[in-house]
Amino acid sequence: MNLDDELRSALQRQEPPPDFAERVMARVAAAPPRQAPRPWFRLPATRWAMAMAATVLLAVGCLEYRRYEGERAKSQVLLAVRIAASKLNKAQRKVQMISHRSNS
Amino acid sequence: MKAAACLIACVLLAVPASAQEVKWNFDKLAAKASDTVDVSLSGGLLRLATKFLSDDDKDEAQVKKLVGGLKGIYVKSFEFKKPGEYTAADLESFRAPLRSPDWERIVGVHSTEEGETVEVYVKNAGKTISGLAIIASEPKELTLVNIVGPIDLDSLSQLGGHFGIPEVETEKKK
Numbered sequence: 001m002n003l004d005d006e007l008r009s010a011l012q013r014q015e016p017p018p019d020f021a022e023r024v025m026a027r028v029a030a031a032p033p034r035q036a037p038r039p040w041f042r043l044p045a046t047r048w049a050m051a052m053a054a055t056v057l058l059a060v061g062c063l064e065y066r067r068y069e070g071e072r073a074k075s076q077v078l079l080a081v082r083i084a085a086s087k088l089n090k091a092q093r094k095v096q097m098i099s100h101r102s103n104s
Numbered sequence: 105m106k107a108a109a110c111l112i113a114c115v116l117l118a119v120p121a122s123a124q125e126v127k128w129n130f131d132k133l134a135a136k137a138s139d140t141v142d143v144s145l146s147g148g149l150l151r152l153a154t155k156f157l158s159d160d161d162k163d164e165a166q167v168k169k170l171v172g173g174l175k176g177i178y179v180k181s182f183e184f185k186k187p188g189e190y191t192a193a194d195l196e197s198f199r200a201p202l203r204s205p206d207w208e209r210i211v212g213v214h215s216t217e218e219g220e221t222v223e224v225y226v227k228n229a230g231k232t233i234s235g236l237a238i239i240a241s242e243p244k245e246l247t248l249v250n251i252v253g254p255i256d257l258d259s260l261s262q263l264g265g266h267f268g269i270p271e272v273e274t275e276k277k278k
Contacts, residue, residue: 066152073145073153080143080179081167084249085263087240091222092261094213 126201126237126250130180133246136189137182146176146252163263170260174253187219187243198239198248199223207237219243226257233257 040046125146134140145153150171157168171177184190202209202225211224220242227235236257238249 069149070152070156073149074156076143076145077150077153077157077171077177078164078167079141080145080177080249081170081260081263083141083143083179083181083247084177084236084238084251085260087222087238087247087249088224088257088261090220090240091211091213091224091238094215094220094222095211098213 125176125178125252126235128180128198128201128248128250130182130248133182133190133194136184138185139183141179141181143177143179145178150174150177166259166263170256170263174251174255176250176252178250178252179248181247182245184244184246189244190241190246194246195221195239195241202237202239207235229254236260 041050154168154172157171158164159168182190201207207225207227209223209225211222213223214221221240223239225237225239226233227237232254233256234252234254236249236251236255238247240247240249
């Protein structure tokens, strides 16, 4: 048998067995459904990292807001004390001026 | 029975609150003022402010000590563009809540030349001062101060010379 005959024999059209299509379809149905790959943001590690980042951000935000409130309150206290002390001093000065006048 | 208990509780809670801050009505003046300073610090905010006052800075440490035991600081200062924007009746309405026996006027000075008046009231609780109120009026300025809680007037006046407040020359220094 020469090469031409061998090729002809090898490439000769062969009909599939009659139940071939059914068997293929049965195996397809029996195979477990292939899961789509999870997006990166749904990975457990990413979720944990995002939760941690959110917690840290919230904590930092709270601390910053508290610091801002504290600094604001501090400047208000200083302003209030400054005003109160200046008015008290003004009254004191006037009392002293009057007592000076009455002494001299 | 429950309603009566609630009513009593409400009254008991309301009395100390009303006995603290002086209730002044500023609505009329606020509308006329060209500039207003409004400081209202009570409870938690005052305690928070105290935490932010430095112990290392001499002035701030002094203020911290002064306001440490206070329950509230309220300051209203109005500046007007021209004189006569507030009346004697307005001043009288501010004096009205500062009546004896709760309040006592310890200083009242009036300068006809400058048209200035400063009145200092204290609220006595036994031997200590539990509150301070100042009404200071000038032709174009009106300032009201109410400090709630035990206040040391000497310490407050000692702040003269600090924060840009002119120092009072006392007899001892002469």
